[in-house]
Amino acid sequence: MEFNVISKRTPLWIDPRTKFAMLIFIGIFSFTIPTPPIAIEVLVLSMPLIFILAYGMISTVIKSSIVFATLIFIQVFITPNVTSGYGIFILSIFGIIRMFFPIGVTAILLIRTTTVSEFLSAFRKLHLPDAFIIPISVMFRFIPTITEEWKSISSAMRFRGIGVSPQNILTKPMLTLEYMLVPLLMSTSTISEELAAASLSRGLDIGIKRTSIKEVYLGIIDYIVLCFMFGLSIAMGVGII
Amino acid sequence: MNGKTNKLKVKDLIVTGAFAALYVVLLLVVVSFLGFIPITYILVPFLVPIILGPVYMMYTMKVPKFGAIIILSAIVGLITSMGGVWYALLWSLIIGTIAEFIARMGNYKSQKMYVASFSVFACTIIGPFLMAIFAKSVFLQSCAKYYGQGYANKLDALTPPWIIFVFIGMSLVGGFVGANFGKKLLRKHFDKAGIR
Secondary structure: HHHHHHHOOOOOOOOOHHHHHHHHHHHHHHHHOOOHHHHHHHHHHHHHHHHHHHHHHHHHHHHHHHHHHHHHHHHHHHHOOOOOOHHHHHHHHHHHHHHHHHHHHHHHHHHHHOOHHHHHHHHHHHHOOHHHHHHHHHHHHHHHHHHHHHHHHHHHHHHHHOOOOOHHHHHHHHHHHHHHHHHHHHHHHHHHHHHHHHHHHOOOOOOOOOOOOOOOOOHHHHHHHHOOOHHHHHHHHOOOO | OOOOOOOOHHHHHHHHHHHHHHHHHHHHHHHHHOOOOHHHHHHHHHHHHHHHHHHHHHHHHHHOOHHHHHHHHHHHHHHHHHHHOOHHHHHHHHHHHHHHHHHHHHHOOOOHHHHHHHHHHHHHHHHHHHHHHHOOOHHHHHHHHHOOOOHHHHHHHHHHOHHHHHHHHHHHHHHHHHHHHHHHHHHHHHHHHOOO
């Protein structure tokens, strides 16, 4: 009975499969509609933000809202008034950032709020082969780890005066590359072996159906989100938006 | 080598995932840095494999088994096809399979074969560029959409249809340089430390 307490879903918990569907949907949305009406764009972006908020990552939500509001502000008030070539080039960079921004936010939702076990059990329910499931799940788990490792490595490099600066990259590119890559490879190698040992001791290679302490299933909220995205896709396909 | 040790085990799959993460993160970071300026964007097929070569060499050294390279190519294909370029996944899988068989010809031991294998594998980076041949106008439209019309015009001037062979050549050479660089790095740093 104790297990039920642990495995209970928080009110706004969603299935990793829904998060994936959201990532694909927002990816297609951003790439097929270059300039959607702002209301629709806000609606689409608020979808991952609500769930990130539900996981308690308030600062992420505030930061991304501010960035997005700034991007919209630039688009609405500054872009129409710029005519010079360089101005357009710089503004088009903001345009690209705005295009990738919702994808990045959804990727944060997917990567930061999903554990490896949740990934594994959700993918298993799709009956995909292990040779695909395990590398993909580990990959998502590993991306934040690499970012963290990189932060420590680059600060250590700066401390020794061999930091990744434009000057160092231009004057001694291969050496700088070597200084960057060797620690990264070293830590990837050791951490992956530790992770493998931990997973094996939890019986990942046992070859029979595994149970998960966290229940992974599509609930009402998942269906609401999926229906919402489906509806928007149809509206996009028909050409209403 | 008998069949048993040559098969991917769960431990190998986990190591694969970790190295795929490193490969993909470096790929995305480097491409998005180089991607803003048309000139360096054109150099992507040459520069990126040089940076990724050591990762590939380390990865194949850790997982010298059949299937490892194909799985990596599938993941790279999924990431490069994210912008809706679906040929990229197919292209990546084909390239990955060829690279896999080259490594297999060296019985997963020969360093030379791994260098050849990465020269081929480096071509996965071309996936998104393939569009330049198959649907140039669509490609330029999408560039104009993301990067502005001026960028698209510059890119248009730089990309006659035969450019794709130049790209393939660039990534073959880039892959060769990167793999040798990786081989050197591994010999210098990892053999000593006993990580094999």
